[in-house]
Amino acid sequence: MTIRGAVGSVRWGYHRAADVRQWHATLDPKTQTWQLGGQVAHADPFLGTRSELVFVVALKGGRAWQWPVRALAIGGGQLRATLGPLLK
Amino acid sequence: MPATRIVRPDTTRLEISGGDWLLVKRRLNAGEQRRAYARVYREGADGKLQVDSLQTGLSLILSYLLDWSLVDEAGHVLTIRDEDDAVKMAALDAIDYDSFVEIKTAIEQHEKRNDAEAAAKKTTPPGESPSEPTSPSLVGAAGDTSG
Numbered sequence: 001m002t003i004r005g006a007v008g009s010v011r012w013g014y015h016r017a018a019d020v021r022q023w024h025a026t027l028d029p030k031t032q033t034w035q036l037g038g039q040v041a042h043a044d045p046f047l048g049t050r051s052e053l054v055f056v057v058a059l060k061g062g063r064a065w066q067w068p069v070r071a072l073a074i075g076g077g078q079l080r081a082t083l084g085p086l087l088k
Numbered sequence: 089m090p091a092t093r094i095v096r097p098d099t100t101r102l103e104i105s106g107g108d109w110l111l112v113k114r115r116l117n118a119g120e121q122r123r124a125y126a127r128v129y130r131e132g133a134d135g136k137l138q139v140d141s142l143q144t145g146l147s148l149i150l151s152y153l154l155d156w157s158l159v160d161e162a163g164h165v166l167t168i169r170d171e172d173d174a175v176k177m178a179a180l181d182a183i184d185y186d187s188f189v190e191i192k193t194a195i196e197q198h199e200k201r202n203d204a205e206a207a208a209k210k211t212t213p214p215g216e217s218p219s220e221p222t223s224p225s226l227v228g229a230a231g232d233t234s235g
Contacts, residue, residue, distance in 0.1 A: 013096065013098065014099065062169075
């Protein structure tokens with residue numbers, strides 16, 4: 001399963017470690033992890049090294065999808081990350 | 089856990105009148121504090137920096153405030169979460185002045201509590217628990233830590 005979106009952000013708490021455009025995430029059913037890819041619109045090199053990062057996609061009504069970031073790589077204008085299961 | 093000087097991006101919810109609430113940063117980090125100062129200093133005619141006292145309250149609010157429950161006439165939340173300072177300022181300009189002062193006061197009190205807690209931690213020897221942050225003796229020991 002692959003889901004796609006226009007914008008999302010990698011966050012450390014309320015800080016934005018990276019903003020991503022045209023992102024797509026593909027679920028690996030064996031590991032229940034997601035492989036995220038997208039274009040980097042903004043990235044903070046320091047915040048990107050923090051633990052406890054979360055990928056956040058805002059939904060209508062103030063709700064949001066959130067996934068824990070297990071690995072993150074940014075380069076060449078692209079962001080790639082491994083995400084854990086969707087947080088409740 | 090090792091003692092780090094990095095400020096974690098923790099948040100606190102402050103209750104205000106009318107059942108409304110504010111979501112604020114627990115502490116500012118150095119960059120956020122510098123930006124708060126930058127918003128209130130202006131270069132005077134003599135070239136020296138002067139504090140613009142009209143901006144101090146606004147700067148404090150902009151530095152701390154992340155979200156709130158305030159609504160418009162239709163009952164829709166005035167969206168400020170993840171918005172830049174210009175949007176937050178527009179929303180703060182649109183509310184009545186008493187509400188603005190109430191928000192400023194709530195955040196000022198939050199900052200003072202944090203200052204007192206931080207001062208208590210600095211004066212507490214390792215291995216000992218700090219006293220309650222509301223203890224009068226701690227407030228006295230904290231002195232003036234603002235600015």
